[in-house]
Amino acid sequence: SKAEQVVDARGAGRFTGDVPETNPALASGHIPGARNVPYASLFNLDGTWKAPDAIRALFEAAGVDLARPLITSCGSGMTANVLIFAAHLIGKEDVALYDGSWSEWGLDPETPKATGVD
Numbered sequence: 089s090k091a092e093q094v095v096d097a098r099g100a101g102r103f104t105g106d107v108p109e110t111n112p113a114l115a116s117g118h119i120p121g122a123r124n125v126p127y128a129s130l131f132n133l134d135g136t137w138k139a140p141d142a143i144r145a146l147f148e149a150a151g152v153d154l155a156r157p158l159i160t161s162c163g164s165g166m167t168a169n170v171l172i173f174a175a176h177l178i179g180k181e182d183v184a185l186y187d188g189s190w191s192e193w194g195l196d197p198e199t200p201k202a203t204g205v206d
Contacts, residue, residue, distance in 0.1 A: 094122035097162040105203035117203040127170040
């Protein structure tokens, strides 16, 4: 409906399609219009969560409109949960998981796909 915004937790190379997927049956790239916030960017070097202001800045720098509901995605539906928790840490509650994520979307020949950065 375009009311929601997809946020992808995969690394930038997989998101843009510059790095091939580990499953050769999967297309490279991302869901058109999605924004990329790699889940690893949400943590400090010692493995602790970044401060809420830093998390908010990462979402905003990626072009995520925090006024809109979010749908998180990743490769298989696991690391997208990190984005959900990060969103909750900054007070964002209207967040949902696309559990099929890229392993479902990228495998379907009928779904639109994008590469590069939108």
